[in-house]
Amino acid sequence: MIRKTFFPLIVCCIVLSAAWLSCSKDKGPTTASGKLIGKWNKVQYATDDNANSIIDQWELHDLEPGRISTLEFRKDSTGLETGSSSPELPFRWFLTGELTLLTIYNTGDTVLYKIGAISNSQLQLTTKGKFGLAGYYYEK
16 A cells, blocks of 8 residues: 555656756856857947947848858957958957956957847947947857
């Protein structure tokens, strides 16, 4: 009699344990710095052609076929920018606020980006330069 009631109880415990473990799995980094780590491929870029201080949908351009442009962020706060028609550019990176990214290139150049959006698979950066607002859109 005890065996008949004990077996369903064991099965129930196994099922509940499996359900609990599947809910507690790591779903990836949750902080901006954690999400930033990895290699990002540029898929779009934009310039604020009408100077209204925002990137409008019509100002977005896909990266030309065959062109490769990547940003790689490492855990040790170093990184590498690569492009199909430019040399590799090593840099150090820092988050100066939750959504502000500072890159300092080994050449001495610095770029301050605003992180428009970041997830484990998409990154949107904007920066103000000599010619106005520029946007860069990446995917992992």
